[in-house]
Amino acid sequence: MQVRGLTAWTVPLVLALALTACGDADTAGRADPDGTVRIEIAEPQHLVPTHTVETSGSQVLSALFSPLVDYDAQNRPYEVAAESVTSADNRVWTVRLKDGYTFHNGEPVTADNYLDAWNYGAYGPNEQNSSYFFEKILGYAQLQGERPKARTLRGLARVDDLTFTVTLGEPYADFRSMLGYTAFYPLPKAAFTAPGVLDPGYEQAPIGQGPFRMKGSWQHDASITVERYDAFPGRQPRVAGVDFRIYQQPSAAYADVLSDNLDVIKNIPTERLGSAGDDLGDRFKRSPASSLEVLAFPTFEAEFADPRVRRAISMAIDRNGISESVFKGSEPPARSFVSPVVAGYRADTIGEAGRYDPAAARKLYEEAGGPARIELSYNTDGGHAAWIGATCAQLTANLGVECVASAVPRFADLLTAVDRREHVGLFRMGWVMDHPSMENYLGPLYGSTxxxxxxxxxxxxxxxxxxxxxxxxxxxxxxxxxQQAEDLLARDLPVIPLRHGQNVFGHSTKVRNVEMDLFDRVDLLTIEALRAG
Known part of the structure; x- marks a missing residue:
């Protein structure tokens, strides 16, 4: 999530950051700057920046928008659409925008576009998924509840056309780093039908200020197409456009890459990990990622309210065995709530709950009165059937329960169901960091809000x-x-950490310089299309 944030796919975490994606400088053929590349995604849940908390939507928005900051190889933020982001006390921040940016409809980008977007995202009745990220800004509490006391954040103030200030409720040293997240993109005036009222049709053809613009509208469950925006003042892409192909079955995407009918598959299906090296040769790629795969409990349901039940289920899962048998070792077992790519990571925070001990697990489960039937819900557009099936088999054998795997066609549908607190049993979730900080693995996922x-x-x-x-x-x-907060998670276990991931991806013979970042996104500024012949 998200966003990067939530991820629909199983993505095989790197054990050593020295592992990097390799460029394809030696690939035969000449670059075609007028070519279009085809990239696999799942159906996004939303395409409004403040409402997008999963990686497929984030991938599309990374084409349409340019962030205030991005991150270098050491995960340090550097300015992109911002000229500068400064603070003397980590509480009052001044954001100066670069001149010359325009939205795809020709509107100049000004400070007002950021203030309008952020106020819309923070206003409680708008029910934006990323509203939480504005919580640190002064006045956020007054925008919440059934009858908010205010419509705009007290901590946001316009200085001039290209400058605004952000006053936080408390100092936060990582605020500059946060500004690379999707929720902090601007919105044009054309996105609103009235002040603070978003056009309900906006996300069908979002207008951004990034290197690509929409070509047509979102074709649900089929494709989203973007084309190069020649007026973009930043670094221009090397291709004329991107066709984001929406797949419900990773196996179909893999077959299309092998036949050159798709250019990039972001996550090799688990059942093809053993053969991908032979199938793709040097077009089979790995690179560092920030993803974490978990099984989540609806702790508000009585059958999973007892932490002992949750701990027993965790102890009944053979993480090492599934990592080897299903993922061929490409997804290392996880026994922590954060990724090794961020400072503060510890390798084994859940302790005994992460040790495979079937006898102790069954004894604890029976003492706690665990349910006789366990349902595991997962999305079929993410390639999870194999490991969910293996997990269910272990729970049946080790706890003496009936375990049922329940498939939901799309990750967006699964998120909607759990958000409405519909009964889904345990459910799989994947998280990709929004910005490089331990806090980002803790606050959005486990904070009360x-x-x-x-x-x-x-x-x-x-x-x-x-x-x-x-x-x-x-x-x-x-x-x-x-780390003290993480220790509480280890005690309460609202989710079971299962595996860390890495980017394990592949591409066709028609593209080169394919790279993926820590956020499960293809780098759209480096990829190149190749001329035929």
């Missing part, structure tokens, strides 16, 4: 430690608090 807290987890002590971490004046002090 977290944007991706689909399991109903609420712990005031966790919220307090998280808040103390965000107020810390040094990175080291922040990490100490975040």
């Amino acid at each position: 977290g944007s991706a807290n689909y399991y109903g987890y609420a712990n005031p002590e966790f919220d307090r430690l998280l808040a103390e971490g965000t107020r810390a004046t040094t990175g080291e002090a922040a990490i100490r608090r975040y």
Whole structure:
């Protein structure tokens, strides 16, 4: 999530950051700057920046928008659409925009476009999935509830056409880093039918200020096509357009890559990991990623309310065995709630709950009165059937329960169901960091008001430690608090960490310089199409 954030796919985490995606400089053929590339995605849930919390939507929005900041190889933020982001006290931040940016409809990009978008995203009645990310800005609380006391954030102020200030409720040293996230994109005036009222049809053909613009509209469950925006003042892409092909079955996407009918598959299907090297040769790629795969509990349901039940289920799962048998070792087992790519990661925070012990698991499960039937819900547009099936078999054998795997066609549908608290049993979730910080693996997923807290987890002590971490004046002090908060998750287990991921992807013979970032996105500024022949 998201966004990067939530991910629909199983993505095989890197053990050593030295592993990098290789360019394809030696690939035969000449680059075709007028060519279009075809990239696989799942059906997005939304395409409004403040409402998009899954990786397929984020991939599309990365074409349409340019972020205020991006991240270098050391995960340090650097300015992109921003000229500068500065603060003397980590509480009052001044954002100066680069001149010359325009939206795809010709509107000049100004400070007002950021203020309008952020205020819309923060306003509680708009029910935006990423509203949580504005919580640190002064006045956020007044925008919440059935009858908010305000419509705009007190902490946002326009200085001039290209400058605005952001005042936070408390100092937060990582605020500049946060600004690379999808929720902080601007919106044009044309996106609103009235002040603060978004056009309901906007996301069918979003207008951004990035290197590509929409070509036509979102063809649901089929495709989203974008074309190069020649007036973009930043780094121009090397292709004329991108056709985002929407697949419900990763196996179909893989077959299309092999036959050159698709140019990039972002995640090799698990059942093809063993043969992908032979199938694709040097077009089979791996690179670092930030993803984490978990099984989540609806803690608000009585049968999963007891942490002992959750702990027993965790102990009944052979993480190492599934990693080897299903993922051929490409997805290392996870026993922590954060990724190894961020500072503060510890390899084994869940301790005993992460150790495979079928006898102890069954004893604890029976003592806690665990349910006789367990349902595992997953999305079929993400290639999860094999590992879900293996997990179900282990739970049946080790706990003596009936385990049923329930398939939902699309990840967007699964998110909607759990958001409405419909009964889905345990459900799989994947998380890709929004910005490089421990906090991003904790706050959105487990904070009481977290944007991706689909399991109903609420712990005031966790919220307090998280808040103390965000107020810390040094990175080291922040990490100490975040680790204490993670220790509470290890005790309560609202989710079971299963595997870390890495980007394991492939491409056709018609493209080169295919790279993926830590956020499960293809780099649209490096990829090149090749001329036929």
